[in-house]
Structure formats: C-alpha cells, structure tokens
Amino acid sequence: MEESILNQFRLTVQEKGFGLYGINVYQKGKGEVSHFWRANDKVCLYSGSKTFTSIAIGICQDRGLLKITDTVLSFFLEYKDIATSNSENIKIRDLLHMSSGKKEFYFAGDEERMRKNDWAELFFSDPMMGEEGAEFFYSNACTYMLSRIVEKVSGVTLRDFLMPYLFNPLEIFNPQWHSCPGGHTLGATELFLSNEDFSKLGLVLLNGGKYKDKQIVSEEYIKASITDTIATSNWNFEDSESNKGYGYQLWLCSYPGAYRADGKYGQFCIVFPDKEAVITVTAHHENNANDILRAIYKDILPYLD
Numbered sequence: 001m002e003e004s005i006l007n008q009f010r011l012t013v014q015e016k017g018f019g020l021y022g023i024n025v026y027q028k029g030k031g032e033v034s035h036f037w038r039a040n041d042k043v044c045l046y047s048g049s050k051t052f053t054s055i056a057i058g059i060c061q062d063r064g065l066l067k068i069t070d071t072v073l074s075f076f077l078e079y080k081d082i083a084t085s086n087s088e089n090i091k092i093r094d095l096l097h098m099s100s101g102k103k104e105f106y107f108a109g110d111e112e113r114m115r116k117n118d119w120a121e122l123f124f125s126d127p128m129m130g131e132e133g134a135e136f137f138y139s140n141a142c143t144y145m146l147s148r149i150v151e152k153v154s155g156v157t158l159r160d161f162l163m164p165y166l167f168n169p170l171e172i173f174n175p176q177w178h179s180c181p182g183g184h185t186l187g188a189t190e191l192f193l194s195n196e197d198f199s200k201l202g203l204v205l206l207n208g209g210k211y212k213d214k215q216i217v218s219e220e221y222i223k224a225s226i227t228d229t230i231a232t233s234n235w236n237f238e239d240s241e242s243n244k245g246y247g248y249q250l251w252l253c254s255y256p257g258a259y260r261a262d263g264k265y266g267q268f269c270i271v272f273p274d275k276e277a278v279i280t281v282t283a284h285h286e287n288n289a290n291d292i293l294r295a296i297y298k299d300i301l302p303y304l305d
Helices: 003-016 046-062 092-096 111-116 119-125 140-154 158-167 195-206 219-227 290-299
Strands: 020-027 031-036 191-193 259-263 267-272 277-283
Touching: 003 020, 003 031, 003 290, 020 195, 031 195, 046 092, 046 140, 046 158, 046 191, 046 195, 046 219, 046 259, 046 267, 092 140, 111 119, 119 140, 140 158, 191 195, 195 259, 195 267, 195 277, 267 290, 277 290
Parallel strands: none
Antiparallel strands: 020 031, 020 277, 259 267, 267 277
C-alpha cells in the first residue's frame, strides 16, 4: 500500500485544522500505511475504550461465565434491597445498548457521592426514568457496570481480565486503564493506547473476532455487536453521523455497512467490511470530530479498491 493514498487526506487535515496525532490504514491483502503528525505515544481513547469492554463481555459469554440476557442485579444481590423499582429488569444487553432506563451520564447527585459510595450501589439506587431496553441514552454508567460484571464473574478487574485474553495476544504491553475510587476499571473511558495498539482492535472486529491465528472472541458475538442494534435518533444529534444506530458499544456509520469505536476529540477505529479495511485515527479535535470521518470517506476510501 502506497503512502500516497493519504495525500489528499493530509491536505484536508492541514486545511481544516483537525489536530490529528496519527492515522493507520489497513486493507486485507494489500498491507497498511501510517502517517503521524507527532510521536505515536499512548493517548486516552476516551469512549473508544468502551468497545474493549464489550469485547470482554463477549469473551465472558463465550466462556460460559454469563449470558447477555442475564439481569444485571443478579450479579449484585448485595444491592437488591436498595435497588429502585424495575432496576431488577435491566439486562446486560441493555447496558451494551445504552438503554438501561436510568438516564444519568454517570450517577445522580454530586461528586462527593461518587467519591464516598460504591458506584454499583449508586447505579442501582438511581431511579428508573424509562423502560429498560426501550430507548438509547448515552451513559458512561452503563459501560462501567459492564466492567463490574466482568470483575464479578472473573474475580479480577476488567483490565486484568483482558490481559491474557486480549491485550497479550494483541501484543499490547502493559496498557494503562484508570479506575474508579473503589479500584474498579472504569470501562467507559481512560484506556491509554497508541494508534498502532488501537488499530489492532479493528483487526479483531474485521476478522470476526480473530487476531492473526487466535480466536479472541466468537464470530457470533462480533456479528451480533453490529446487527443487534438500537436506534439513536431519539437523541436528536445535530450530526447525522451519530444518528445511524448503536450496537454493543459500537456506532454505526453513515457509510453503508461501516461501524466504529468512537472516542472524544476524534479517537476512531473504523471498520469498512466492503473494503476489508480498518482505518484508525487518534486526534485532539475540539470542534466536530465527525468531520474527520467525512474526510476519511471522501479522501481515502476511493483509493481502497
């Protein structure tokens, strides 16, 4: 693959001031090419972290540790008595879809409450504001609870669970992933990886859960993560790129068939099944980061035949 396929995109990045750190373009059978505007350091993936948490849930299901149809409260019976009405109906699948019915970005109340209390307790004590599974509401609390479920069934934090099952096979050395005050991996954000590391997630997704010759997570789970989706249009996003739907911690793209891990400021790992390609971006763009996606569609995809 020739680096010249990035020429027009690089011009657009300069003209638009996208603040890119790096980009990697991979196409099956044709190799890959990268370009960096600065050192390929590990950066915060923000909500790009969420897709790694989803993969952990898939691995747990593959190993018989849980089913995504299990109720969340069944893993936290210590909070059964404080759980608000109908909290007992929330399923793991609802957390994956950001449709728990608890409409808080994290948890209700002030920061002091989050410093002093177990965040799982806060989740169950927050009121239900809608029916579980009925409506998308973007919430870090949902992904955090997925992290806590992985910890419950495995006995180790999400980060440590993924070391032998994901990070080591992907040759990602000693990833840093921040935790809550209780020491539990955040799940929703604060995973730090390089552009190269992040791109390996896309290869797992593109190849039906496999990296090189190792099956990381089942093909069935990967397929479900992009076909079992929930509408996001109820949020009335100003940008149409965010209105195409949401799978298991993955966003559907306006480009037909494409989907992405998506983090604040332009952390994107985008899978294009029709091109058998993955394009990974790390950036700090404080305006509309989705403009980076549109530049990729316009300036790179036509060269991936």
